[in-house]
Amino acid sequence: MQVKRLTCNIGAELKGVxxxxxxxxxxxxxxxxxxxxxxxxxxxxxxxxxxxQHAAFARRFGDLEDHPFSAxxxxxxxxxxxxxxxxxKPNYLENNWHADVTWxxxxxxxxxxxxxxxxxxxxxxxxxNMAKAYEDLPEHIKQQIDGLYTxxxxxxxxxxxxxxxxxxxxxxxxxxxxxxxxxxxxxxxEKVLYVSAYSTHFTNFHTRENVRYGNDFTPGHHxxxxxxxxxxxxxxxxxxxxxxxxxxxxxxxRCTQHYAVADYPPTVRQMQRAGVIxxxxxx
Ligand code: SIN
Numbered sequence: 371m372q373v374k375r376l377t378c379n380i381g382a383e384l385k386g387v388x389x390x391x392x393x394x395x396x397x398x399x400x401x402x403x404x405x406x407x408x409x410x411x412x413x414x415x416x417x418x419x420x421x422x423q424h425a426a427f428a429r430r431f432g433d434l435e436d437h438p439f440s441a442x443x444x445x446x447x448x449x450x451x452x453x454x455x456x457x458x459k460p461n462y463l464e465n466n467w468h469a470d471v472t473w474x475x476x477x478x479x480x481x482x483x484x485x486x487x488x489x490x491x492x493x494x495x496x497x498x499n500m501a502k503a504y505e506d507l508p509e510h511i512k513q514q515i516d517g518l519y520t521x522x523x524x525x526x527x528x529x530x531x532x533x534x535x536x537x538x539x540x541x542x543x544x545x546x547x548x549x550x551x552x553x554x555x556x557x558x559x560e561k562v563l564y565v566s567a568y569s570t571h572f573t574n575f576h577t578r579e580n581v582r583y584g585n586d587f588t589p590g591h592h593x594x595x596x597x598x599x600x601x602x603x604x605x606x607x608x609x610x611x612x613x614x615x616x617x618x619x620x621x622x623x624r625c626t627q628h629y630a631v632a633d634y635p636p637t638v639r640q641m642q643r644a645g646v647i648x649x650x651x652x653x
Pocket of ligand 1 (some may be wrong): 452641
């Protein structure tokens with residue numbers, strides 16, 4: 371296996387590997403996992419992989435789960451279809467910086483994404499290293515956010531453009547989750563900045579001392595939160611991957627965020643994603 375780093379801070383391409391061989395090989399599986407922890411997102415070209423093998427490979431990392439907004443299409447248990455064509459709405463939501471399903475109390479620890487069809491040009495995906503984003507924060511901001519929590523909401527993201535009744539039904543089914551602003555990666559021990567497009571507000575920012583008038587209480591639009599959410603957009607933290615059919619990306623959702631660039635409509639783009647259930651994020 372050859373490992374080619376793609377940037378100084380995140381991402382590597384692994385060559386000379388067929389990931390389906392890791393379904394039955396502990397050595398290969400362990401090496402792939404080690405590379406993912408080291409580089410946070412790893413990429414493979416020309417994977418000869420059926421959807422069933424894709425799901426079987428991803429299940430080696432843990433249990434898989436569905437997504438309430440997965441596109442229609444041929445169903446393989448454990449795989450979510452991400453399908454766009456000329457009829458798709460422009461507000462895709464994959465084109466926003468996020469880690470997958472942090473609106474759940476127990477978000478996904480990682481994902482295995484395969485490109486089925488892609489535009490000739492466009493439709494890239496970007497990832498950002500959120501451990502580096504935390505490490506680079508000024509010391510006074512680190513102190514300020516230590517111990518803070520934010521709400522993460524499917525209602526305010528995927529639900530935002532739905533009629534009010536559907537939005538409320540969505541929230542009833544998937545209540546907001548609350549996560550620390552800074553989490554500790556359960557395997558590497560790195561501190562990670564854990565706010566994203568799904569974060570609506572700090573839940574414990576205010577104290578008796580800093581709420582004196584109603585004007586002091588601005589839960590939804592705090593500039594500090596906006597500043598933290600925008601950290602993923604800093605190019606030094608990012609890697610950008612151009613897809614080809616049968617390219618695969620495996621990423622660690624506990625220390626990265628990603629953004630699927632929606633510059634290709636009305637061309638067809640079809641991806642299949644296996645999302646691996648993780649553990650509750652902790653400080
Ligand atoms: C996602 O947000 O997981 C989808 C990424 C992509 O479609 O490139």
